[in-house]
Amino acid sequence: MSAEDEIQFERDGGVARVWLNRPWKRNCVTLPILRRLDEIIAEVDTDPELRVLVLRGRGGTFCSGFDLDELQADYVGSSTAMDVAVASAAICDRLYSMATPSVAVLEGYVTAGGFELMISCDFAIAADDARIGDFHIRRALFGGAGPIYRVPRMIGIRKTKELMLTGKLLSGREATAFGLINESVPAGELDEAVSDFIGQLTDKSPFQMRITKMTIDRSLDADIHSLMVMEHLAVGVTLNSHDAAEGVDAFLEKREPKWTGR
Structure with missing residues (x-):
């Protein structure tokens, strides 16, 4: 085989x-x-x-x-x-x-x-x-x-x-x-x-899944201050994503979100 x-x-x-x-x-x-x-x-x-x-x-x-x-x-x-x-x-x-x-x-x-x-x-x-x-x-x-x-x-x-x-x-x-x-x-x-x-x-945002997984994977390999910077960058990238806007809109409109992975 x-x-x-x-x-x-x-x-x-x-x-x-x-x-x-x-x-x-x-x-x-x-x-x-x-x-x-x-x-x-x-x-x-x-x-x-x-x-x-x-x-x-x-x-x-x-x-x-x-x-x-x-x-x-x-x-x-x-x-x-x-x-x-x-x-x-x-x-x-x-x-x-x-x-x-x-x-x-x-x-x-x-x-x-x-x-x-x-x-x-x-x-x-x-x-x-x-x-x-x-x-x-x-x-x-x-x-x-x-x-x-x-x-x-x-x-x-x-x-x-x-x-x-x-x-x-x-x-x-x-x-x-x-x-x-x-x-x-x-x-x-x-x-x-x-x-x-x-x-x-x-059922989660694929964009946010990747960001969160990447930061967790690196969390044991850096000092606290470096991780704080990485966390802040992740927040900034996330808040500028389509999926974050969709997640907030869906919550306020009381509906299920439609993720695009962007």
């Missing part, structure tokens, strides 16, 4: 649905799959009709990590060993930094590289019986696409060490309590929960 078959991209109204499609290998990824994901991210992020990206796995599993057969054959003990980390990190960073919000839908195993994809999404909703964890240390490996700089910002240093040094797997409920994901529901309610959550994103 080609990378186009092993990662599928569907448009569903304003929702971009991306499916990892290797259920016979618990949706483990390869570099060609990640590079195809990179192309999809670029396509989604430049399409004004697409309001949210949803990343999910076929066959009841999100993603169990990088394909170890490929890793052993092409990278372990090779001078190109760092290539997989550099490429994976760049692609996960583009997923994290894209202007369009992203939602990871978690079922089955969410481990190693799958864990890295999950923490690169803006939101994560899980089935209660999902198995979520970094897992690299169980194979004497090191995750090169985000765990050491994204996870501590999400859950703090102590919980990060507990997760990464033990290699423990959390249920959806435990991952919610850790602060790793937004919500966990019984498996039979997952589709409905995802649909409800997406609805809370797609």
Whole structure:
């Protein structure tokens, strides 16, 4: 199968649905799959009709990590060993930094590289019986696409060490309590929960969604005074937008707003 078959991209109204499609290998990824994901991210992020990206796995599993057969054959003990980390990190960073919000839908195993994809999404909703964890240390490996700089910002240093040094797997409920994901529901309610959550994103101004997401994404990487300047600039840009005027008009006229994304 080609990378186009092993990662599928569907448009569903304003929702971009991306499916990892290797259920016979618990949706483990390869570099060609990640590079195809990179192309999809670029396509989604430049399409004004697409309001949210949803990343999910076929066959009841999100993603169990990088394909170890490929890793052993092409990278372990090779001078190109760092290539997989550099490429994976760049692609996960583009997923994290894209202007369009992203939602990871978690079922089955969410481990190693799958864990890295999950923490690169803006939101994560899980089935209660999902198995979520970094897992690299169980194979004497090191995750090169985000765990050491994204996870501590999400859950703090102590919980990060507990997760990464033990290699423990959390249920959806435990991952919610850790602060790793937004919500966990019984498996039979997952589709409905995802649909409800997406609805809370797609009815907002796409212009303001991008501005707000961009400023939040940068909020942990700058000092308070720089963030104040960024916040003031964001307010100025927002108040000169068509969507802000429409939002105020719609409120005063007691009607639903009609967003244009400008």
